[in-house]
Amino acid sequence: MSISRAAVVDAALAVLDQQGLDKVTMRAVADEIGVRHNTVRWHVESKQRLLILMSDAIFEGLDVTALPTQWEARLRALARWCRSAILARRDAARLIAGLSTTETNTYRFADAMIQTLLDAGLPPRTAAWANWTVFYLILGITQEQQAESTDPNAPPPAFDDPAFPALRAAAAHITAGTFDERFEFALDMQLTALKAELARAGDRPDGGG
Numbered sequence: 001m002s003i004s005r006a007a008v009v010d011a012a013l014a015v016l017d018q019q020g021l022d023k024v025t026m027r028a029v030a031d032e033i034g035v036r037h038n039t040v041r042w043h044v045e046s047k048q049r050l051l052i053l054m055s056d057a058i059f060e061g062l063d064v065t066a067l068p069t070q071w072e073a074r075l076r077a078l079a080r081w082c083r084s085a086i087l088a089r090r091d092a093a094r095l096i097a098g099l100s101t102t103e104t105n106t107y108r109f110a111d112a113m114i115q116t117l118l119d120a121g122l123p124p125r126t127a128a129w130a131n132w133t134v135f136y137l138i139l140g141i142t143q144e145q146q147a148e149s150t151d152p153n154a155p156p157p158a159f160d161d162p163a164f165p166a167l168r169a170a171a172a173h174i175t176a177g178t179f180d181e182r183f184e185f186a187l188d189m190q191l192t193a194l195k196a197e198l199a200r201a202g203d204r205p206d207g208g209g
Contacts, residue, residue, distance in 0.1 A: 056103035
């Protein structure tokens with residue numbers, strides 16, 4: 001039976017969706033696709049390499065030509081696309097968080113995000129670091145959401161310990177709202193900070209350097 005590396009990655013993603021990240025093994029992928037364990041290893045070399053290819057496949061399908069022109073709208077669209085892509089796969093945030101991926105789809109997303117920030121007028125270092133800041137937001141809140149969804153019957157935390165007065169004061173709001181609402185709130189805050197940075201850069205004699 002002749003198979004491609006793409007077929008191996010697709011099978012690995014199927015195992016991820018069906019059984020979760022902890023069950024993704026070279027043997028499980030081989031069983032999913034109906035080949036020998038060594039066939040999978042020949043295509044992807046190692047489990048670590050397989051996980052990297054899976055992570056990159058999650059970011060497949062970004063159409064940069066369809067993005068809005070205005071930088072703020074484009075950044076929002078990219079952030080929402082990224083979050084949706086990660087949410088579409090079980091345990092995907094945890095998978096991505098444990099890897100350093102230098103593959104085409106991952107680079108395409110990062111390039112689009114950084115170009116958006118450069119187009120806004122931010123200097124290269126700020127654009128690069130702001131890209132990480134937005135990505136960490138997406139990854140963190142999405143990982144929390146995917147972890148929570150594995151135990152939907154868990155009781156909500158109570159914040160009534162007098163040893164933590166600030167938690168008690170804000171208790172009604174800490175877990176209020178949906179993950180989408182909290183994500184949009186945090187994204188708004190990051191955009192507010194970016195626009196403030198743009199204003200400061202415009203006030204500097206060197207334009208921000």
